[in-house]
Amino acid sequence: MKEKIILITGATNGIGKAAATEFARQGATVILTARNQQKGQEVVAEIQAKTGSAKVSLMEVDLASGESIRQMTTAFKEKYDHLNVLVNNAGGFFNERLTTPEGHEYTFGLNHLGYFQVTTQLLDLLKSTPGARIVNVASEAQRQGRIDFGNLMLKGGYSGFRAYCNSKLANIVFTNELSRRLEGTGVTANSLHPGVVKTGFGLNNSGFLNFLVKLAQPFMLTPEQGAETMIWLATSPQVEGVSGKYWAKKKELKAVPQAYDPEVGKRLWEESERLTGSQQV
Numbered sequence: 001m002k003e004k005i006i007l008i009t010g011a012t013n014g015i016g017k018a019a020a021t022e023f024a025r026q027g028a029t030v031i032l033t034a035r036n037q038q039k040g041q042e043v044v045a046e047i048q049a050k051t052g053s054a055k056v057s058l059m060e061v062d063l064a065s066g067e068s069i070r071q072m073t074t075a076f077k078e079k080y081d082h083l084n085v086l087v088n089n090a091g092g093f094f095n096e097r098l099t100t101p102e103g104h105e106y107t108f109g110l111n112h113l114g115y116f117q118v119t120t121q122l123l124d125l126l127k128s129t130p131g132a133r134i135v136n137v138a139s140e141a142q143r144q145g146r147i148d149f150g151n152l153m154l155k156g157g158y159s160g161f162r163a164y165c166n167s168k169l170a171n172i173v174f175t176n177e178l179s180r181r182l183e184g185t186g187v188t189a190n191s192l193h194p195g196v197v198k199t200g201f202g203l204n205n206s207g208f209l210n211f212l213v214k215l216a217q218p219f220m221l222t223p224e225q226g227a228e229t230m231i232w233l234a235t236s237p238q239v240e241g242v243s244g245k246y247w248a249k250k251k252e253l254k255a256v257p258q259a260y261d262p263e264v265g266k267r268l269w270e271e272s273e274r275l276t277g278s279q280q281v
Helices: 014-025 037-051 066-079 106-127 140-144 160-181 208-219 228-235 262-276
Strands: 005-008 029-034 056-060 085-088 133-137 188-192 246-248 251-253
Touching: 005 014, 014 029, 014 037, 014 085, 014 228, 029 037, 037 056, 056 066, 066 106, 085 106, 085 228, 106 133, 106 160, 106 262, 133 160, 133 228, 140 160, 160 188, 160 262, 188 228, 228 246
Parallel strands: 005 029, 005 085, 029 056, 085 133, 133 188, 188 246
Antiparallel strands: 246 251
């Protein structure tokens, strides 16, 4: 990976941080994103010290904000002329219904629209880089999800669990539609379930969910174990040219039927374009 450039979102803790560390260890130029610049810089310094790599840097961005994403992707394209691997990993679970700066439901905005906007605004770089790969972190929570175009923002009957499951299904629907649109370009797009990993995920919430997460932590995977499939999809020759698949433990899984419906994929893409103002093939 010594000549490769990798951009990874949500890399200040958990599986993102573990993957970024391994990418740096393999010699790649690694760009992390973080909303909190101080925390991001601390993680960059930690990865540099652990791996001995000076090719780790930070770009500040709020991935729930369309304007912040536009600023970050513009700055990225000014600095780099190619991109070998994009890993969309940043996401979260929120008990209460919150909204993004653009007024979108926060879970959908961060977990899906963030992936969509970062990817589409960097597609020109990816398409100009031979063998580029896009890796989207989804979840087996997708099995409880449903894309309801009449209520994407869950304006009625909000449930944090429902919002999260829907967003993780959206990750897979988006990945599969992206793969269809990238046919013939040499760019691949795959999604994955990392497993149930011991990270800070879910601890931003109060009450019973926070209690359950803490209770389950001793039985969860380490971040390094959870990052294995992500790293494999980003770097392994075994999946060169493989696209439009959903993976767990380096094996292909079948998602729910809605994930493979081209009409659902096309409509979600068009809705995402409308909501973000980000229009690219």
